[in-house]
Amino acid sequence: MFGAEFPSPVLLASGTCGYGQEYADLIPLDEIGGLVTKAVSLEPRPGNPPHRVAETPGGMINAIGLENPGLHGFIAEKLPWLREHLRRAQVFVNVVGHSAEDFAAVVRGLDEEDGFLGYEINVSCPNVKGGTMFGTDERALSDLVARLRACTERPLVIKLTPNVPDVGDFARICEEAGADGLSAINTFPGMVVDIARREPLIGNRSGGVSGPAILPMGVYATWRARQTCGLPIMGIGGIRNAEDALQYILAGACLVQVGTASFVDPGAAVDVHEGISKYLTANGIARLEDLVGALSAWPGSGPAIPAG
Amino acid sequence: MLSAGRDVAVERAAPVSRRAALLSTRLVARDTWWQEFDCPDIAASALPGQFVMLGVGLDAPGAWLLPRPFSVGWTGPGGEVGILLRAYGQGTRALATLEVGQTALLLGPLGRPFDTEGADVECIAGGVGLAPFIFLAAREAAAGRCVRLIYGERDAGAVFDPALIARLTDHDPEVFTEDGTAGRKGLVTAGLDPASSALLLGCGPTPLLRALAAFAREHGRRLQVSVEEHMGCGIGTCQGCVVRAADGSWVKSCIEGSVFPAEELDWGEI
Numbered sequence: 001m002f003g004a005e006f007p008s009p010v011l012l013a014s015g016t017c018g019y020g021q022e023y024a025d026l027i028p029l030d031e032i033g034g035l036v037t038k039a040v041s042l043e044p045r046p047g048n049p050p051h052r053v054a055e056t057p058g059g060m061i062n063a064i065g066l067e068n069p070g071l072h073g074f075i076a077e078k079l080p081w082l083r084e085h086l087r088r089a090q091v092f093v094n095v096v097g098h099s100a101e102d103f104a105a106v107v108r109g110l111d112e113e114d115g116f117l118g119y120e121i122n123v124s125c126p127n128v129k130g131g132t133m134f135g136t137d138e139r140a141l142s143d144l145v146a147r148l149r150a151c152t153e154r155p156l157v158i159k160l161t162p163n164v165p166d167v168g169d170f171a172r173i174c175e176e177a178g179a180d181g182l183s184a185i186n187t188f189p190g191m192v193v194d195i196a197r198r199e200p201l202i203g204n205r206s207g208g209v210s211g212p213a214i215l216p217m218g219v220y221a222t223w224r225a226r227q228t229c230g231l232p233i234m235g236i237g238g239i240r241n242a243e244d245a246l247q248y249i250l251a252g253a254c255l256v257q258v259g260t261a262s263f264v265d266p267g268a269a270v271d272v273h274e275g276i277s278k279y280l281t282a283n284g285i286a287r288l289e290d291l292v293g294a295l296s297a298w299p300g301s302g303p304a305i306p307a308g
Numbered sequence: 309m310l311s312a313g314r315d316v317a318v319e320r321a322a323p324v325s326r327r328a329a330l331l332s333t334r335l336v337a338r339d340t341w342w343q344e345f346d347c348p349d350i351a352a353s354a355l356p357g358q359f360v361m362l363g364v365g366l367d368a369p370g371a372w373l374l375p376r377p378f379s380v381g382w383t384g385p386g387g388e389v390g391i392l393l394r395a396y397g398q399g400t401r402a403l404a405t406l407e408v409g410q411t412a413l414l415l416g417p418l419g420r421p422f423d424t425e426g427a428d429v430e431c432i433a434g435g436v437g438l439a440p441f442i443f444l445a446a447r448e449a450a451a452g453r454c455v456r457l458i459y460g461e462r463d464a465g466a467v468f469d470p471a472l473i474a475r476l477t478d479h480d481p482e483v484f485t486e487d488g489t490a491g492r493k494g495l496v497t498a499g500l501d502p503a504s505s506a507l508l509l510g511c512g513p514t515p516l517l518r519a520l521a522a523f524a525r526e527h528g529r530r531l532q533v534s535v536e537e538h539m540g541c542g543i544g545t546c547q548g549c550v551v552r553a554a555d556g557s558w559v560k561s562c563i564e565g566s567v568f569p570a571e572e573l574d575w576g577e578i
Binding site: 015016017022023026038047050051052055058064213240263264267271 | 322413541545547
C-alpha cells in the first residue's frame with residue numbers, strides 16, 4: 001500500500017493526534033498503522049478564537065482554524081520527533097493552502113525531508129475562508145492535483161469533502177489528475193446556537209461536525225469513491241470500533257483513520273485494530289485485502305457469514 | 309516527563325489512561341457530587357491544579373459522550389482520586405449518575421499545576437473551582453504551610469459541606485454566599501485581604517478570575533489562575549481549548565495551563 005508496510009490498517013486522523021508526540025505516553029504509536037499530522041500551511045496560522053470545540057448529538061463540532069507552526073516550524077519543531085520516534089508507523093503530512101501555489105510550496109518544501117511517507121492534501125477544511133474551494137470545484141481540484149503531482153513522487157492522497165453533490169465525481173477527478181489515494185471524508189459543515197445568548201456557540205460561527213453521527217455518510221462516500229475510481233481509499237468519519245471500521249473496509253477502504261474517538265479513549269485506534277484481527281480470525285479470512293470492497297451488491301445477495 | 313510550551317517550574321508526570329472503578333459518590337450540594345475513583349497511578353502523580361479527563365469510554369451504553377475535564381480534588385492514601393462534579397448539562401448529568409462499582413475512563417494527570425514556591429497562599433474559589441484547593445490545602449497543610457481558603461457560592465444550597473472540606477484539608481474554609489444564606493454575605497472577592505502579601509491562587513468563573521487579576525494588579529500581588537475552555541482531548545492535540553496570552557498568541561489551556569500566572573494572559577480577551 002502506497003509502497004510501504006503498515007503495521008496496522010488503522011491510522012490516527014489529522015487534527016486529532018497533533019504531530020504524534022502528544023500520544024507517545026499513551027499508546028504504542030509504532031504498533032498502529034500510522035498517523036496523519038495536523039495540517040501544515042506555508043506560513044504559521046494562529047487559528048480561530050474560542051470556543052473552538054463543542055459536543056454535539058452523536059459527535060462534536062470544531063473550528064480550530066488550522067492553527068499550525070507553518071512549513072518551517074513543522075520542519076524544525078515537529079518532524080524531527082516523528083523521524084526519530086516512529087520506525088514502523090507511517091506518517092502522512094496533511095497539507096493545506098490558500099492557493100495552489102501555497103499547496104505546491106509546502107510539498108516542495110517538505111519533499112526532500114525524511115520522516116514521513118506522503119501527503120494528505122486537505123482540500124476540504126470547512127473552518128477557514130476558502131478551505132473547501134478546491135474540494136468543491138472540479139476544475140480547481142483537477143488543476144491542483146496535477147500541479148502537486150508534478151512536485152512529488154511520494155504518495156499523494158486527497159482528503160475529500162462530503163460537501164459536493166456526488167463524491168464519486170471528485171474521486172474520479174483525483175485519479176485522472178494523478179493522485180495515489182483518497183481519504184474519505186472530512187467533516188461536515190455545521191453550527192451550534194447558544195440559545196441563552198442567542199448567538200453562535202463557536203467562535204468561527206460554523207465548524208466541522210465529526211464523530212459517530214457522520215459514520216453512515218463516510219461509509220457512503222467511501223462506497224461511491226470506490227465505484228468511480230480504483231485508487232486506494234482511507235476511510236474516515238465516526239469510527240469508534242472494529243465494526244465501524246469494517247463497514248468502511250467492506251465499502252472499499254483499505255485503511256481507516258480514527259479521529260474523534262481518540263478523544264473519548266486514546267486507545268481507540270489500538271482497540272479497532274485488535275477487533276478487526278478478531279473478525280478476520282472468526283470468519284476465516286486470511287488477509288484484510290480480501291475484505292476490501294467485498295460487500296455484495298444488494299441486501300440478500302451476500303454470503304451467509306456470521307459476523308465475528 | 310512532559311515537555312511544556314511555556315516555562316514550567318514544576319515537573320509533572322506523563323499522563324496515563326485508566327479504566328477506574330467508582331469507589332464512592334456523595335451528593336454534597338445541589339446538583340453537586342463528590343466522587344472518588346480507584347486510580348492509584350493518577351493518585352500517585354497528580355499535583356494540585358492538575359486535572360483529569362473523565363468519560364465513560366466508547367463502549368458504554370447510552371449516548372455518545374466526550375470526556376470532561378475535572379480538577380483533581382483530592383488524592384487518598386489508597387490510590388483514590390476525588391473530583392467535585394457539578395451537573396450543568398447532559399454530559400455532566402450522565403457522569404453524575406455513575407454508581408459505585410461502575411467504571412469510568414480517567415486520563416491524567418494533565419496540565420500545569422499551581423506552583424506555590426513554598427509561599428503562604430490565599431486560595432479564592434468560586435463554585436466547583438473549590439476542587440483544586442481542597443487538594444492543595446491538604447498537601448500544604450501536610451507540609452506545615454499556611455493556607456487561607458476563601459470559597460464563594462450563590463446560595464447555601466450550593467455550598468459544599470464545610471465540615472467535609474475541613475476534614476479533607478485540615479482547613480476551615482471562609483464561606484461567602486451572594487444572598488447571605490450561608491457564611492458571610494457577598495462575593496468571594498470581599499474576603500481578599502489588601503494587607504496580605506500571600507501568593508493568590510484563583511479558580512472559578514471567568515468574572516471572578518478577571519476581578520482577581522484586577523485586584524492583583526492594583527495591589528502588586530502575585531496571582532496564579534486556573535482557567536477552563538471547552539476541551540476536546542486534554543492533551544494538546546485538538547487545539548480546542550485556547551485562551552489569549554498577553555503576547556497576543558493563543559495558548560492551550562490543557563497543556564500550557566490550565567494554571568497560568570495572571571500576567572501571562574490577556575485579561576481584555578478572557
